[in-house]
Amino acid sequence: MNxxxxxxxxxxxxxxxxxxxxxxxxxxxxxxxxxxxxxPVQDANETGWWTAFSxxxxxxxxTQYCGKCHGEDGSEIAEADLGDTEYIESxxxxxxxxxxxxxxxxxxxxxxEDDRPDDQQLADILAHLRRQTGLDERPQFTITNYEDAxxxxxxxxxxxxxxxxxxxxxxxxxxxxxxxxxxxxxALAFRNSxxxxxxxxxxxxxxxxxxxxxxxxxDFKGRIWFFAILVGLxxxxxxxxxxxxxxxxxxxxxxxxxxxVWLFHTGFGLPYAIYLIRNFMGxxxxxxxxxxxxxxxSHWTAFLxxxxxxxxxxxxxxxxxxxxxxxxxxxxxxxxxxxxNPVMTYQINNLVQSLGGGWHLLTASxxxxxxxxxxxxxxFQRYFVRxxxxxSVKG
Amino acid sequence: MSTVPKIMRQGQIAPWLYLxxxxxxxxxxxxxxxxxxxxxxxxxxxxxxWATESCIEGNPCWGILENYRYALTSELDTTNFQTIxxxxxxxxxxxxxxxxxxxxxxxVGIGLLMAxxxxxxxxxxxxxxxxxxPMAISFVGAGVIWKFVYDYGTGNVQIGFLNAIIRSLNxxxxxxxxxLPINTLALIAVGIWMWAGFCMVILSAALxxxxxxxxxxxxxxxxxxxxxxxRITIPMILPTITVVVTTxxxxxxxxxxxxFVMTGxxxxxxxxxxxxxxxxxxxxxxxxxxxxxxxxxxxxIPFIYLNIKRFREQEDIR
Numbered sequence: 001m002n003x004x005x006x007x008x009x010x011x012x013x014x015x016x017x018x019x020x021x022x023x024x025x026x027x028x029x030x031x032x033x034x035x036x037x038x039x040p041v042q043d044a045n046e047t048g049w050w051t052a053f054s055x056x057x058x059x060x061x062x063t064q065y066c067g068k069c070h071g072e073d074g075s076e077i078a079e080a081d082l083g084d085t086e087y088i089e090s091x092x093x094x095x096x097x098x099x100x101x102x103x104x105x106x107x108x109x110x111x112x113e114d115d116r117p118d119d120q121q122l123a124d125i126l127a128h129l130r131r132q133t134g135l136d137e138r139p140q141f142t143i144t145n146y147e148d149a150x151x152x153x154x155x156x157x158x159x160x161x162x163x164x165x166x167x168x169x170x171x172x173x174x175x176x177x178x179x180x181x182x183x184x185x186x187a188l189a190f191r192n193s194x195x196x197x198x199x200x201x202x203x204x205x206x207x208x209x210x211x212x213x214x215x216x217x218x219d220f221k222g223r224i225w226f227f228a229i230l231v232g233l234x235x236x237x238x239x240x241x242x243x244x245x246x247x248x249x250x251x252x253x254x255x256x257x258x259x260x261v262w263l264f265h266t267g268f269g270l271p272y273a274i275y276l277i278r279n280f281m282g283x284x285x286x287x288x289x290x291x292x293x294x295x296x297x298s299h300w301t302a303f304l305x306x307x308x309x310x311x312x313x314x315x316x317x318x319x320x321x322x323x324x325x326x327x328x329x330x331x332x333x334x335x336x337x338x339x340x341n342p343v344m345t346y347q348i349n350n351l352v353q354s355l356g357g358g359w360h361l362l363t364a365s366x367x368x369x370x371x372x373x374x375x376x377x378x379x380f381q382r383y384f385v386r387x388x389x390x391x392s393v394k395g
Numbered sequence: 396m397s398t399v400p401k402i403m404r405q406g407q408i409a410p411w412l413y414l415x416x417x418x419x420x421x422x423x424x425x426x427x428x429x430x431x432x433x434x435x436x437x438x439x440x441x442x443x444x445w446a447t448e449s450c451i452e453g454n455p456c457w458g459i460l461e462n463y464r465y466a467l468t469s470e471l472d473t474t475n476f477q478t479i480x481x482x483x484x485x486x487x488x489x490x491x492x493x494x495x496x497x498x499x500x501x502x503v504g505i506g507l508l509m510a511x512x513x514x515x516x517x518x519x520x521x522x523x524x525x526x527x528x529p530m531a532i533s534f535v536g537a538g539v540i541w542k543f544v545y546d547y548g549t550g551n552v553q554i555g556f557l558n559a560i561i562r563s564l565n566x567x568x569x570x571x572x573x574x575l576p577i578n579t580l581a582l583i584a585v586g587i588w589m590w591a592g593f594c595m596v597i598l599s600a601a602l603x604x605x606x607x608x609x610x611x612x613x614x615x616x617x618x619x620x621x622x623x624x625x626r627i628t629i630p631m632i633l634p635t636i637t638v639v640v641t642t643x644x645x646x647x648x649x650x651x652x653x654x655f656v657m658t659g660x661x662x663x664x665x666x667x668x669x670x671x672x673x674x675x676x677x678x679x680x681x682x683x684x685x686x687x688x689x690x691x692x693x694x695x696i697p698f699i700y701l702n703i704k705r706f707r708e709q710e711d712i713r
Contacts, residue, residue, distance in 0.1 A: 267424025
């Protein structure tokens with residue numbers, strides 16, 4: 001009995017390894033983003049996020065490569081006092097130190113080729129020296145990145161520090177409440193994203209419910225054909241419609257406005273929305289409707305009192321879908337909202353294109369933009385999955 | 396389509412009252428623009444003349460289809476057959492084909508694998524949630540996440556996860572997003588990361604629909620797990636696999652954000668949807684941009700047809 005149990009267990013080990021392996025691969029990239037978003041600027045951009053939890057590197061390397069001459073605290077050699085704050089501050093980059101290795105002191109080369117630390121180690125050593133001399137006393141984790149992202153700070157230190165020193169850029173007032181409305185900030189983008197996504201979710205939902213009712217419980221010529229066309233419309237690429245719509249918007253003067261985007265998302269969300277709700281409404285029990293009619297109900301009451309309430313699960317699925325779809329959209333925001341009303345995806349894309357190395361800001365902003373979708377996702381996973389299964393067509 | 400109970404029959408106007416708002420909006424936002432875009436693709440860059448006018452004496456010209464000549468051939472190096480072949484595979488069309496082949500097999504394969512395996516462990520729900528998670532976030536967010544994973548540091552300091560691994564194995568760090576041909580593969584991996592969960596969820600539901608007695612019977616007959624899977628499970632869920640594959644092909648054809656955010660289509664990673672954006676909004680070439688869009692919808696049309704066909708079949712079964 002026991003050996004059989006053991007054998008079963010051993011047999012299932014590869015199974016667990018594969019599953020857990022995939023889960024780990026799936027999680028690690030996201031974990032990197034999250035961890036980095038909480039790390040101080042210098043750390044985030046200079047050391048790997050996986051080192052965040054370990055002892056800061058550098059001390060051991062210092063002892064190994066430099067300690068025997070410069071001493072444990074760095075002040076053994078008076079001409080080059082590595083324990084002196086001001087002296088260390090003059091070395092901003094580890095390359096500056098690397099450049100001294102070829103110098104000769106008292107006829108001897110500073111560090112022979114074989115005794116030199118490599119670039120990474122030297123960077124760690126410098127970081128260690130800066131910490132030791134009290135230059136970089138920074139916490140392991142911080143939330144300043146989030147502050148910076150929210151108010152749209154783009155400087156080299158952080159919002160709080162700049163505001164204390166009075167060196168903030170002109171677009172910041174250092175009144176936090178007021179800076180929340182900075183057009184470069186994620187706070188405003190968050191508000192804009194909500195402002196886009198909520199109406200662009202409700203509007204198609206309502207229109208689709210009406211149309212789905214007609215497709216399910218009303219009789220008209222060409223019903224099947226119209227519905228077939230609808231199925232086809234679901235996969236028309238967005239790119240097909242951008243140019244004509246931009247032109248019309250331009251003529252109507254609603255380019256860059258929320259109204260234009262709401263309607264656009266409604267138009268594109270409808271085919272799938274109708275399809276999904278119809279599949280659900282159409283499969284409600286017939287007898288229910290028949291008896292309602294025998295009792296003298298009209299289509300309007302049947303729609304309002306029967307079809308709508310009973311289709312709530314489908315409507316919920318759809319609401320989640322459409323919300324995530326709109327919230328996560330970049331292309332439509334890029335073309336129809338532009339920088340006039342920047343949403344979160346738009347801001348992040350801007351950061352990616354312009355900021356190159358500012359991983360602390362980028363990761364914090366990206367994480368902010370994922371917060372709401374993730375909450376929605378975890379809270380309503382059931383509906384989300386159900387919606388997927390009901391109409392696995394739209395992408 | 397289910398027939399409507401007799402007593403519920405109504406006049407011919409009532410349905411259209413329910414349909415009108417949705418239909419009008421769809422006409423305005425999908426049908427009309429599609430037609431107009433097709434027209435614009437035959438016009439020149441400012442839509443002022445027919446595309447024929449933009450032909451240059453002595454250069455190849457396809458007349459009114461000039462923009463299509465540009466869309467289809469401008470990325471090709473036509474010196475000889477070999478250069479055409481080679482340049483095709485790094486053009487937006489070649490890349491889209493790579494995307495389709497690899498992303499569809501990758502995400503459907505991993506999705507199926509996870510659906511089958513997770514079914515057998517107690518932490519099924521958790522494992523599936525994790526694989527499914529990326530579906531909730533934006534392509535832009537995913538772009539940032541993976542750009543960070545692929546980060547290539549100059550010098551020896553590597554803060555990108557992959558290059559740090561490579562370095563710890565004493566390998567030479569790789570500029571993943573700039574180096575051909577690995578950059579397109581790197582982008583496709585992001586796509587798989589995003590979409591495998593979608594495939595998994597749908598396939599998993601189909602798997603749960605396979606009657607247990609059938610599998611048990613085969614097992615009692617002495618068939619191995621492997622055989623049961625290939626001979627019974629797979630044929631049973633084949634229709635669902637087809638649906639997932641078609642859906643994924645369509646999604647892949649439309650891939651835009653990942654490429655746009657991570658490489659901007661540079662370093663020979665362009666795809667059709669991104670090229671449309673470049674021609675239209677960066678080069679300001681309306682004729683060419685719309686022609687690329689039309690090529691894109693032409694590629695999608697077979698799948699529109701498939702979808703409708705499948706829909707008709709489903710309705711017949713109902």
